[in-house]
Every structure is written in structure tokens, then in C-alpha cells.
Amino acid sequence: MRSINLTNLCMEEDDYTTKKKVYCNHGLVMRLKTTWTSNNPGRRYWSCPYYGGPRSCNFWCWKNKENIDPRSKFVIPKLIQKLGKLENIVESKLQPLHLNWLRLLKKLTSREISNKMMIV
Numbered sequence: 001m002r003s004i005n006l007t008n009l010c011m012e013e014d015d016y017t018t019k020k021k022v023y024c025n026h027g028l029v030m031r032l033k034t035t036w037t038s039n040n041p042g043r044r045y046w047s048c049p050y051y052g053g054p055r056s057c058n059f060w061c062w063k064n065k066e067n068i069d070p071r072s073k074f075v076i077p078k079l080i081q082k083l084g085k086l087e088n089i090v091e092s093k094l095q096p097l098h099l100n101w102l103r104l105l106k107k108l109t110s111r112e113i114s115n116k117m118m119i120v
Contacts, residue, residue: 045061
């Protein structure tokens, strides 16, 4: 299934904490991220830019205490799953169209080459 980036859809424009700078132990500014796991859908956090890698300082922090209502914990993952399925359906419908387009392009190109050879 495709990876879906919903972070930009959930920016709280008036929330000052989205604009404040938080630094990891490397002294690097961290971006506020959003998790879309089924346990924490839509929950915001900061982590070291190298988090999970060998250079990580292991800095990781939630933006807020858990404030996700139980209904959202149920609904959001279902909606993300449904969106992923719909994207897969669209992709599967577009793939044959793309292949047909490539075949037509190949035919046109080979005809143009043939026509140029006849002219020369």
C-alpha cells in the first residue's frame, strides 16, 4: 500500500508551538512531525533528524499529552486505510492507460524514424 503524507493537512496555523524551535542534543532544529499509527493517529511530536539511525542522539518528545479521543483513534486509521485502497484502485486503472500511451509513443517514434529514412 502507498505511504500517505497527511502532515501538511493537519497544521494548526494559530498554534504557537508549531512555530517554536525545538533542538535535539546535536543542537539541530527539529521539525514538528505527525504520527499516523493506529495507536496515535494525528499526534504531533519532535525527534532528532537522525532518529533511528547510527548518528541519532535519541531525542524524541510528544508535543502534547495524549489528547486523542477514542472515536478518532478508531475512525482516522480506517479513513487512512480506505484512502490507501482508493489510491491503489486509481493506480491500477492508470497503469494500463500509461502502458497504452507508451506503446502509442513507441509506434509514433518508429513511424517517424521510418519516414525520415525514406526521405533520405
